[in-house]
Amino acid sequence: MFMKFLENGRQEKxxxxxxxxxxxxSGGIDSMVxxxxxxxxxxxxSIAHCNFSLxxxxxxxxxxxxxxxxxKNNIQFFINRxxxxxxxxxxxxxxxxxxxxxxxxxFRSLILNEGFDAVAVAHNLNDNVETFLINLIRGTxxxxxxGMSPRSGDIIxxxxxxxRDEIAAFALAHEIEYREDSSNAxxxxxRNRIRHLVIPEMEKVNPGAVQSINxxxxxxxxxxxxxxxxxxxxxxxxxxxxxETTEAEIRMLKTLTPPEPHIxxxxxxxxxxxxxxxxxxxLLNSETGKSVYTSTHRLLNDRGRIIITPKKTxxxxxxxxxxxxxxxxxxxFSDLRITxxxxxxxxxxxxxxxxxxxxxxxxxxxxxxxxxxxxxxxGMKQMKKISDFLIDLKVPVTEKEKVLLxxxxxxxxxxxxxxxxxxxxxxxxxxxxxxxTV
Numbered sequence: 001m002f003m004k005f006l007e008n009g010r011q012e013k014x015x016x017x018x019x020x021x022x023x024x025x026s027g028g029i030d031s032m033v034x035x036x037x038x039x040x041x042x043x044x045x046s047i048a049h050c051n052f053s054l055x056x057x058x059x060x061x062x063x064x065x066x067x068x069x070x071x072k073n074n075i076q077f078f079i080n081r082x083x084x085x086x087x088x089x090x091x092x093x094x095x096x097x098x099x100x101x102x103x104x105x106x107f108r109s110l111i112l113n114e115g116f117d118a119v120a121v122a123h124n125l126n127d128n129v130e131t132f133l134i135n136l137i138r139g140t141x142x143x144x145x146x147g148m149s150p151r152s153g154d155i156i157x158x159x160x161x162x163x164r165d166e167i168a169a170f171a172l173a174h175e176i177e178y179r180e181d182s183s184n185a186x187x188x189x190x191r192n193r194i195r196h197l198v199i200p201e202m203e204k205v206n207p208g209a210v211q212s213i214n215x216x217x218x219x220x221x222x223x224x225x226x227x228x229x230x231x232x233x234x235x236x237x238x239x240x241x242x243x244e245t246t247e248a249e250i251r252m253l254k255t256l257t258p259p260e261p262h263i264x265x266x267x268x269x270x271x272x273x274x275x276x277x278x279x280x281x282x283l284l285n286s287e288t289g290k291s292v293y294t295s296t297h298r299l300l301n302d303r304g305r306i307i308i309t310p311k312k313t314x315x316x317x318x319x320x321x322x323x324x325x326x327x328x329x330x331x332x333f334s335d336l337r338i339t340x341x342x343x344x345x346x347x348x349x350x351x352x353x354x355x356x357x358x359x360x361x362x363x364x365x366x367x368x369x370x371x372x373x374x375x376x377x378x379g380m381k382q383m384k385k386i387s388d389f390l391i392d393l394k395v396p397v398t399e400k401e402k403v404l405l406x407x408x409x410x411x412x413x414x415x416x417x418x419x420x421x422x423x424x425x426x427x428x429x430x431x432x433x434x435x436x437t438v
Contacts (some may be wrong), residue, residue, distance in 0.1 A: 001037075001162060001167075001170045002037060002040065002041075003167060004161060004162070005037045005041070005158065005159075005161075005162075005262055005340055007042060008150070008160075008161045009158055011120045011153070012150040012151060012156075014118075014120075014150060014151060014156045014158050015043050015156070015158070015437075016154050018048075019043070019044070019045075019118070020044050020045070020110065020115065020116050020117050020119060020336045021038070021043065021116060021118055021120050021156070022045065022046050022047075022048050022078075022107065022114075022118070022119045022120065023035055023038060023042055023043070023045050023046070023047050023048065023112055023119075023120045024048055024049075024050075024103070024117040024119055024121045024122070025048070025049055025063065025069075025122075026046045026049065026050070026066070026122075026179075026181070027049070027063075027066045027178060027179035028122075028178055028179060028184075028373050029168060029176075029178040029179070030122035030123075030124055030159060030164075030167055031121075031122040031178075032069070032171070032176055032177065032178040032179075033122070033159070033167050033171050033176055033178075033272070034070065034120065034122040034159055036160065036174065036176050037158075038120070038274040038357070039073055039075075041214045043215060044116075045075070045120070045416060046076035046077070046078065046116070046233065047066065047069075047070045047075050047076070047077050047078065048069070048077075048078040048080075048101050048106070048107060048110060048119070049062075049063055049066040049077070049078070049079050049080075050080055050082065050086040050099075050106065051063045051079065051080070051081040051082065052082050052099050052102070053081055053082060053083060053084060053085075053102055054084055054085070054095070054099075054183075055181075055264065057181065058182060059378040061179070062181075062235065063079060063081075065105070065177075065179050067079065067379075074422065075356075078114075080106050080109060082099075082102045083193045084098050084099050084102060085098075087101075088104060092210075092371075092433040095251065096189065100140050104155075107155075107179050108154065111154055115222065117155060117307055118153075118154045118156045119155055119156070120155075120157070120158055121154050121156075121157055122154060122157075122158075122159050122160045122164050122240070123157045123160055124149055124160065124163065124164055125160060125161065125162055125163045125164075125210065125211075126163055126195070126199075126210060126216055126218065127148070128147045128160060129147075129199070129210050129214060129217075130139050130191050130194050130195055130212060131148055132147050132217055133194050133198065133199075133213075134145075134190060134194065135221065137391055139273075140192070140274065140276050140373055141225045141264060141265070141268065141274060142220060142222050142227060142377060143268075145217065145220050146216040146217055146220045146221035146224045147214075147220075147221065148160065157173075162213045163210060163211075171269050172351030176229060177417075183304065191395070192421070201250070206258075206375055207249050211272065223386065225323060227265065231265045234262075235266060236368060238252050238266065238394060239250075239266075239308075240251065243307070244310055245307060245309050245310075245398065246259060246270075246307075246308040247305050247306070247307050247308070248305065248306045248308070250284050250301070250302065250304050250305060250306060251304065253284055254284055255267075256274060260278070260281070260323040262280055263277050263280050264277045267280055267294070267299070267308075270294055270296060270297040270308050271294035271295035271297050272294045273294070276292065276294060277310070279292045280292055280306075280343055281298060283299060283306065284301070284306070286301050287301070287310060287399055288301055288397065289301065289302070290301055293311065293314050294311075294324065296311060297309060297311055298311055298312055298371050300309075300397055300398065302396055302397040303396070306332060307397070307398050309314065309398065317367075317368075318365065318366070318367040318368075319365065319366040319367070320363050320364075320365055321330065321362070321363060321364045321365075321366075322362055322363050323362060324336070324338065326343075327364065327436075331438055332366060332438070333436055333437060334438060335352075335435070335436070335437040336434075336435070336436050336437070337434075338357060338432055338433065338434055338435075339433050339435055340431070340432065341426070341430055341431070341433065341434075342432065346426065346433070346435070347435070347437075350418055350419070351417055351422045351437055351438055352431050352435065352436065352437040352438075353413075353414045353416075353433045353434075353435070353436050353437075354420075354425075354432065354434070354435050355414065355420060355424045355425075355426070355435075356424050356425065356426055356427065356428050356429075356430045356432075357432040357434040357435070357438070358409070358425050358430065358432055359423070359436060360365075360413065360424070360432060361408045361409050362408075364407065364408055364413075365406075365408065366404055366405070366406055367400070367405055367407070368402075368403070368404060368405070369386045369387075369403050369405050369406065369415070371387060373376065373385070373386040373405065373412065374386065375386070375387060375389075375405075375411075375412035375415065375421045376421050376422045377421070377422065377423055378419050378420050378421070378422050381422075386403075386415060387400075388411075389415065389418075389419075390403065390418075393418065401423065402415070403415060403416070404416045404417075404420070407438070411423070414436070416438050417438055
């Protein structure tokens with residue numbers, strides 16, 4: 001196994017001669033065998049241990065066990081104690097998800113601040129098979145069925161070649177001490193249920209089930225690599241990216257056959273789940289303005305295009321001004337001045353508004369328009385919805401969302417950059433004019 005460890009590392013380029021690696025060591029059998037192998041191989045490394053504070057004294061004993069190993073072998077040791085339950089509650093996620101986030105965020109901070117090249121985690125072949133089955137049960141694409149890779153960015157998995165039985169036999173033969181995590185025996189967790197209940201039943205049908213599934217993952221991984229090359233080329237032909245916005249012509253998307261796998265793979269980088277694929281296909285045939293929201297992006301049908309933008313989680317900005325001076329120093333306006341009726345020729349361009357200052361009541365508000373907002377466009381006697389006004393001007397949907405309103409109290413004075421409200425126009429009775437340019 002030691003020779004396999006070295007050969008696998010060389011083949012997968014996991015630890016070059018100059019690498020400085022961080023080992024994630026829990027104290028369990030997998031991570032302690034990994035630590036033993038790195039020590040014997042003479043590969044420069046440090047050890048990081050996470051105490052998730054979930055098992056009381058047992059967690060603290062795990063910490064001391066790993067710390068003792070590091071001291072005995074003169075290895076640099078990093079420890080972090082987490083309030084995992086509190087973090088999970090604050091984020092409204094499962095304890096397992098919370099532990100994962102905390103663990104990998106800390107590892108990456110150590111990589112950045114301490115100069116490590118990568119963090120080594122002790123996933124083995126059985127873990128990979130379990131991940132395959134979890135993804136299969138939950139539903140996934142080809143990438144999800146290809147399993148974990150020996151290297152994923154700054155994470156390496158140097159034991160992915162070894163089964164759990166091989167690791168256990170090696171630990172026994174070399175008298176490698178380790179700690180048993182009592183939670184590993186609890187079948188209330190999905191992974192443990194698959195480990196203790198599902199895979200043993202599969203092995204009754206095929207004693208080599210774990211290796212067979214691993215071989216299948218290898219084939220799927222190769223197929224996935226070929227698919228990625230094809231999709232990458234296709235994406236470069238279909239998508240156009242400008243800043244945070246990406247566009248695709250609907251007519252081009254409609255030519256793809258079969259549609260389901262093409263649409264899923266093309267939009268997967270934008271957070272699309274397999275179950276949403278049919279929604280996107282329906283979006284191609286919907287009217288302008290319809291949207292599909294993925295986990296990370298919004299896909300919008302807009303005049304023959306699908307426009308992809310990141311989902312905004314922050315609340316739209318709203319600004320409140322109690323005086324002209326506050327408006328002037330806010331930075332929202334390129335120019336703001338007060339003039340008299342006969343002092344200058346008033347501009348008639350959309351980016352500048354000339355308002356009857358005597359009708360303005362403070363505080364003045366600037367905010368994004370909302371459904372139901374109405375104003376009386378200059379020259380009209382009837383109220384009109386902002387949404388209808390922008391549609392009449394054929395303003396693209398993505399630009400509509402950026403439109404701001406200037407309000408006096410609850411009344412809209414100006415759809416900024418487009419048109420003022422007729423009630424705030426300059427008349428023969430106006431004595432002071434507020435001229436604003438955005």
